[in-house]
Each structure stands twice: as C-alpha cells, then as structure tokens.
Amino acid sequence: MGSVLSSLLSGVDGSVVVITVLLAVLAPLLLRSNKGGKKEETKKIDANQTQDEAKEGAKDYRRTAAKERTQQVRRESKVFKLDSNGEGLDEVYILHGGMSGNCADFAEELGKNIHATGKVSPTTVLSLEQFYEDGMTMKSLARKNAVCILIVATYTGGTPPPTAQAFFDYLEDSTHTKTELAGLRFAVVGLGHKDYATNYNVFGRYVDKRMAMLGAKRVYTRGEDDEAQLGEGFRVWQKAFLSMLERAGFKKVAGAKSANAGSNGGSGRVKIGELQTEEEKKVVIEDPEESDDESAEESDDDLDDLEDLGLEGEDGSGEAKEMVTESLRKNLTKQGYKIIGSHSGVKLCRWTKAMLRGRGGCYKHTFYGISSFQCMEMTPSLACANKCVFCWRHHKNPVGREWRWKADDPKMLIDGAIEQHRGMMKQMKGVPGVKKDRYEESMNVKHCALSLVGEPIIYPHINEFVGYLHEKNISSFLVTNAQFPELITALPPVTQLYVSIDASNEEDLKRIDRPLFTDFWQRFLDSIEALGKTGQRTVFRLTLVKGWNMDELDGYAALVKHGNPCMIEVKGVTYCGGKKPVIGMKEVPWHDEVIRFCSELAKLLGDEYEIASEHAHSCCVLLARKDFKINGEWYTWIDFDKFAQLEREGKPFDTSDYLAKTPYWAVYRGLGVDGDGGFDPAEVHMKRDGSIVESGC
Numbered sequence: 001m002g003s004v005l006s007s008l009l010s011g012v013d014g015s016v017v018v019i020t021v022l023l024a025v026l027a028p029l030l031l032r033s034n035k036g037g038k039k040e041e042t043k044k045i046d047a048n049q050t051q052d053e054a055k056e057g058a059k060d061y062r063r064t065a066a067k068e069r070t071q072q073v074r075r076e077s078k079v080f081k082l083d084s085n086g087e088g089l090d091e092v093y094i095l096h097g098g099m100s101g102n103c104a105d106f107a108e109e110l111g112k113n114i115h116a117t118g119k120v121s122p123t124t125v126l127s128l129e130q131f132y133e134d135g136m137t138m139k140s141l142a143r144k145n146a147v148c149i150l151i152v153a154t155y156t157g158g159t160p161p162p163t164a165q166a167f168f169d170y171l172e173d174s175t176h177t178k179t180e181l182a183g184l185r186f187a188v189v190g191l192g193h194k195d196y197a198t199n200y201n202v203f204g205r206y207v208d209k210r211m212a213m214l215g216a217k218r219v220y221t222r223g224e225d226d227e228a229q230l231g232e233g234f235r236v237w238q239k240a241f242l243s244m245l246e247r248a249g250f251k252k253v254a255g256a257k258s259a260n261a262g263s264n265g266g267s268g269r270v271k272i273g274e275l276q277t278e279e280e281k282k283v284v285i286e287d288p289e290e291s292d293d294e295s296a297e298e299s300d301d302d303l304d305d306l307e308d309l310g311l312e313g314e315d316g317s318g319e320a321k322e323m324v325t326e327s328l329r330k331n332l333t334k335q336g337y338k339i340i341g342s343h344s345g346v347k348l349c350r351w352t353k354a355m356l357r358g359r360g361g362c363y364k365h366t367f368y369g370i371s372s373f374q375c376m377e378m379t380p381s382l383a384c385a386n387k388c389v390f391c392w393r394h395h396k397n398p399v400g401r402e403w404r405w406k407a408d409d410p411k412m413l414i415d416g417a418i419e420q421h422r423g424m425m426k427q428m429k430g431v432p433g434v435k436k437d438r439y440e441e442s443m444n445v446k447h448c449a450l451s452l453v454g455e456p457i458i459y460p461h462i463n464e465f466v467g468y469l470h471e472k473n474i475s476s477f478l479v480t481n482a483q484f485p486e487l488i489t490a491l492p493p494v495t496q497l498y499v500s501i502d503a504s505n506e507e508d509l510k511r512i513d514r515p516l517f518t519d520f521w522q523r524f525l526d527s528i529e530a531l532g533k534t535g536q537r538t539v540f541r542l543t544l545v546k547g548w549n550m551d552e553l554d555g556y557a558a559l560v561k562h563g564n565p566c567m568i569e570v571k572g573v574t575y576c577g578g579k580k581p582v583i584g585m586k587e588v589p590w591h592d593e594v595i596r597f598c599s600e601l602a603k604l605l606g607d608e609y610e611i612a613s614e615h616a617h618s619c620c621v622l623l624a625r626k627d628f629k630i631n632g633e634w635y636t637w638i639d640f641d642k643f644a645q646l647e648r649e650g651k652p653f654d655t656s657d658y659l660a661k662t663p664y665w666a667v668y669r670g671l672g673v674d675g676d677g678g679f680d681p682a683e684v685h686m687k688r689d690g691s692i693v694e695s696g697c
C-alpha cells in the first residue's frame with residue numbers, strides 16, 4: 001500500500017500502534033460484562049510486519065485488481081428522507097467500499113436504521129465507486145458540513161478493494177493540507193477477517209486515521225467487523241452509534257433550516273458530533289505519536305482491546321460460537337442448501353436429479369461407477385481456509401485457519417443430512433420422467449460426496465463422521481484443499497481421497513486460492529506428500545481455468561511425482577454465473593483443450609499415467625496410474641460393496657482389494673472418436689441448450 005498508509009500504520013523506531021479502548025466506558029454501551037475478571041491486554045501490532053506485508057500486498061493487488069474488479073458489488077444508491085414535516089439534524093452519507101456485498105449490506109441496514117430514528121434527513125447510501133462516478137467528492141461533502149460514514153473492507157495483502165481505489169488515491173494525495181476536509185464529520189467501520197493477522201482491517205484503520213489527518217472531525221469511534229463473526233462487530237458499533245443519535249431526544253430542531261434543502265443548518269442546530277457523551281469520547285484510538293508511558297500503564301489494568309469487542313457471547317461466557325449465523329443461514333437456504341446443525345450443509349446435485357430421470361450420471365459415474373441418483377452431496381464444514389477465485393459460494397461462507405466453532409455430533413449430522421436429502425428427493429416424486437424404481441432406490445443413500453463447499457477435514461470429528469458413513473454402507477469421496485497435512489495423515493481410510501491442486505507454483509496458487517495461511521505453499525507441498533503416504537486410493541483434482549493455471553505443465557508433473565496419486569482428475573472450471581463473475585465464459589476451457597492438457601501431462605509423466613476415461617459433458621478427463629490397467633484393461637471403477645465389507649472386517653487392506661473393471665463405454669474412446677464422450681449409453685443424453693452446465697462436484 002502507498003506511502004501515507006505505510007507511515008500511518010508503522011511506528012517510528014519500532015514503536016507500536018496501540019489501540020486502546022476504555023472498558024469501563026464501553027461496558028454500558030455494549031451491554032456486556034467481564035465476568036471472568038481476566039486482565040485485559042493492550043493490543044500491539046507489529047508495525048514493520050504490517051508495512052512489509054502491505055507492500056507485498058500492493059504488488060499482489062495490482063496483479064489481481066483487474067480481475068477482482070469484475071466481482072464488485074454495484075448497488076443502487078438509496079436516499080432515505082423524512083416526511084415533509086420532518087427536519088433532520090444533519091445530512092448523512094453512508095459510503096461503502098467492498099467487493100462481495102458485506103459492506104453494502106451493512107450500509108443499507110445502517111441507512112434504514114438512521115432514518116428510523118427520525119433525526120436525520122436525508123440519509124444517502126451509495127458505493128464509493130458510484131460516489132466518484134457521480135462527480136461527488138469528499139471536499140463537496142465537507143462544504144455541506146455533512147456527516148460521512150465510511151464502511152470499507154480490506155482485501156488481499158491488506159489493500160483497499162478495487163471499488164475504493166479512487167477514494168484511496170484521494171486519501172494518498174500528499175498535496176492535501178491539514179484543513180482539506182475541515183467541516184466534514186466522519187465515522188469509519190472497517191470490515192476484515194482476523195485470520196489475516198497483521199493485515200486485519202488495515203484499510204479501515206488507514207481510512208480512519210487519514211480522514212482525521214485531513215481535518216475531518218471524527219464523530220464516532222471506529223468500528224470493526226471480523227468476518228469470522230460477520231455482523232457482530234458492526235451491530236455492536238451500530239447500536240452504540242444509534243443510541244447516540246437517539247439521545248438527541250427531539251425530532252424538530254428549533255431554528256434549523258431544512259436539511260432536505262441542502263442547508264448547513266442554522267443557529268440552535270445540534271451537530272451529531274456534539275451528541276457523543278464525554279464518556280464516549282474517552283473511547284480513544286491512539287496514534288503512536290500520542291501514546292506515552294502513562295497511557296500504556298493505564299491500559300494494562302483498565303483497557304480493553306478494540307479487536308476483541310463483540311466477539312464473546314452477551315453473557316461473556318466465551319463459549320464457542322455457532323459457525324452459521326442467522327444471516328448466513330438465510331443466504332444459504334436461499335441458494336438451495338439445507339443446513340444441518342450449526343456448520344454443515346447438504347444440497348441436491350443436478351446429476352442426482354438427472355439420473356433419477358434416466359438422463360445420465362455425473363463424471364464420477366463414468367470414472368468410478370457411482371450411482372448418481374443415490375449420491376448425497378454434503379459438507380460437514382461450510383468454512384474453508386481459502387477464498388478460491390472459482391468458488392461457487394462467492395465467498396459468503398466463513399473462513400478460518402482452524403476450527404473455532406461449536407462442533408456438532410457426527411451421527412446427528414449424517415442422520416440429519418440423509419433426512420434432508422430424502423426430503424429433497426421426495427419433491428422429485430411425480431416430476432415427469434422420474435423412474436419409479438430409481439426413485440425408490442434413491443431413498444437408500446449409497447455415496448456421500450464430501451466436496452460441496454468448505455474444508456471437511458477441519459471438522460474436529462471427521463474421523464468418527466467418516467466411520468459412521470461406512471457403518472451405514474455409504475461410500476466417502478472426500479476432497480481437501482491441501483492446507484492441513486497433519487489432518488490428512490490422521491484421516492482413516494476413505495473410499496477415495498482427493499486433494500485439490502489448483503495451481504502448479506506458489507505465485508499462481510496464491511492468486512487463485514487466496515489462502516489465509518502465509519505458509520500456504522509449504523502446507524500444500526506437505527499435504528501432497530502426506531497424501532502419497534496414506535496408502536489410500538488417492539486423486540489429484542485439477543480445475544483448469546484458462547489464462548490462470550493451464551501453463552507450467554512441468555510444475556504439475558513435479559507435483560504428481562511428489563504425491564504419486566492413483567488418479568488425476570482434470571476438469572474445466574465450471575462457470576458459476578453471477579452478475580459480474582471473476583471467472584467468465586472465456587476462462588472456461590473447451591473439452592478438447594482439457595484433453596490436450598492431459599495428453600501433454602501424460603507425456604511428461606513418462607510411462608506412469610495414461611488417459612483412462614472422459615466425461616465430455618462435464619469437460620472432465622481422467623488420467624490413471626498404469627497399475628490400474630490390468631492385462632490391458634482399465635480397473636478405475638470401485639467395488640463399493642467390497643469396500644464396505646473390508647471396512648467392516650477392520651483388517652488392513654489396500655486399493656487393489658476393491659477394484660472393479662471399467663465398462664467399455666466409460667473407457668477413453670471406448671465408443672470410438674465419434675462416441676458420446678463417456679456418457680453412459682443406457683441413459684438418454686439431453687444435449688446442452690446454451691444454458692449453464694453444472695458439471696458435478
């Protein structure tokens with residue numbers, strides 16, 4: 001990030017930025033108590049590290065900005081006005097700068113709530129981007145004596161989101177004087193995720209400091225929202241801010257001109273800044289140059305850490321939270337997920353429905369022989385340690401480097417998921433084309449694809465979970481994102497264990513997976529190594545994104561040699577849609593391109609792997625290790641009953657113990673070059689009609 005930001009956030013001579021908040025002041029505001037009586041600590045941020053990471057982030061930002069920009073959230077601006085008799089205190093602008101909608105959602109919520117107090121008119125909510133596009137400036141707000149509430153997110157490497165670029169450029173301009181924004185009153189709420197450690201909320205902090213340095217008056221203490229508890233920090237701040245407004249205690253301001261008319265206010269007009277009590281004003285965020293020994297001493301005993309606000313339960317019990325918040329639950333439910341317990345989800349796959357109607361199975365039917373109509377797609381953890389660019393969840397799911405939520409009972413999750421799955425299947429009854437026998441069989445779930453979203457292996461009871469699936473004769477296809485090598489090692493045998501290989505080198509992996517861990521590359525390599533040592537039936541899953549990760553075949557070949565997987569599934573990325581998706585249709589490779597990629601990779605791997613199967617409909621190709629070709633015939637299919645039996649017996653077994661022969665039609669070019677690309681001939685192939693094709697998990 002730029003020079004001003006760097007110097008603001010880094011101390012001089014190793015001094016630290018000290019964020020201190022008077023607990024005594026905030027306690028009544030936040031309605032929480034410190035029952036545990038633990039000694040509060042002052043938060044110290046390593047200033048040098050922040051600066052370095054910010055610089056690194058700036059480079060990364062420039063590279064990805066153009067792509068991320070397409071993901072930006074554009075909202076209509078909203079203007080809330082009091083009725084014709086209403087007189088407001090001040091004109092308020094709520095400007096949001098984010099990418100995936102959180103800032104915009106909070107801005108709208110705040111706009112409605114401020115309007116509901118009846119104290120302010122008009123209240124305008126709009127994105128920072130639109131603000132500048134409409135020709136407005138901070139200076140023009142200062143001239144109006146407006147109140148500007150900025151709700152901004154921090155992005156990759158501690159940088160501003162592309163939607164706030166113009167605003168950032170303005171703040172960075174070193175020609176501004178100290179009175180540039182005199183007359184403007186402001187407050188900032190920063191959005192971020194604590195797992196980004198020293199990059200947490202860097203942009204929000206920067207905006208808050210920089211606005212003050214340019215002469216704007218801070219009318220309320222900066223708020224922070226940690227995505228791990230999305231909405232909590234914001235709502236704590238909002239509640240306190242609104243109660244400040246409420247204290248105005250009147251609706252009509254004597255002597256005030258109509259705020260609707262764009263007035264600066266007349267005599268007797270109460271300014272929002274004056275409503276903050278003396279107590280509240282003591283809630284300080286200290287600048288490094290302002291901090292002294294005395295305040296540091298004081299902080300040891302009496303001060304709370306701003307970053308911890310609102311993270312505990314109302315009763316201060318410190319008990320683990322539920323992963324899925326109410327708003328996330330609503331959001332996921334809208335997208336067709338059924339939420340089980342507090343961190344798991346199940347969804348009906350398009351192929352499950354298709355095969356129920358005799359319209360073909362997914363590529364796992366072709367490659368391994370699963371019955372798609374008896375497959376349940378679920379995840380025991382909606383949270384993940386990455387934010388992959390092609391994630392179909394559009395980054396609404398929680399992220400974390402470790403499990404820190406309440407963990408539900410695994411049996412309850414599986415029984416609950418089966419019940420929900422059956423419920424969704426029942427809705428298919430009577431749908432034209434549904435085959436009666438398959439409908440009945442579908443009630444008997446035989447496969448569980450643990451690849452819906454999130455990272456299943458961080459769920460603390462994953463081993464028990466997998467064991468219970470097998471006990472119920474349900475096969476397990478588990479996909480992990482290669483960030484938790486020790487958990488891969490600890491995993492009991494699953495029917496097929498996948499590792500996602502999203503790139504072949506460190507730089508591309510960072511760009512594509514946007515991992516939370518700083519040592520993500522080492523974790524990735526260690527995960528691949530751990531996979532190779534499991535002795536299980538293992539699969540590398542490559543998702544090809546044109547222009548992002550289809551070069552550097554040597555790198556992929558080296559990774560394959562490192563992990564020695566049984567199979568390599570190579571799949572063109574699925575177009576996820578959305579208004580302005582990061583991955584557009586031009587990034588989706590053609591099936592021919594995927595085949596070419598696989599042929600080249602096979603060549604680089606010498607005589608070890610060969611293309612064994614394909615599912616052209618899903619743009620997916622299977623490279624299998626040659627030991628799965630026995631006497632010239634492929635055995636990529638799985639004998640699921642045998643696997644269940646081996647599991648029950650509890651004796652050691654290996655991959656060769658549950659092989660099944662791949663049928664002729666599923667073998668690559670088994671039906672000749674003009675064949676149907678691995679589509680089961682017993683099914684009816686409904687051709688694409690130009691609509692989005694979900695290729696399967």
Ligand SMILES: Cc1cc2nc3c(=O)[nH]c(=O)nc-3n(C[C@H](O)[C@H](O)[C@H](O)COP(=O)(O)O)c2cc1C
Pocket residue numbers: 097098099100101102103104153154155156157158159161191192193194196199200201202227387395514
């Ligand atoms: C690719 C990506 C990178 C992120 N980098 C950071 C970061 O460096 N620091 C931080 O505090 N939060 C980071 N976050 C978390 C976002 O700030 C957080 O999700 C926020 O709620 C997003 O708000 P929005 O939905 O308005 O964009 C990142 C999120 C994404 C998706």
Ligand code: SF4
Pocket residue numbers: 349350351352362363364365370371372373375376377449695696697
């Ligand atoms: S695409 Fe995945 S969830 Fe759907 S049927 Fe195939 S394996 Fe199951």
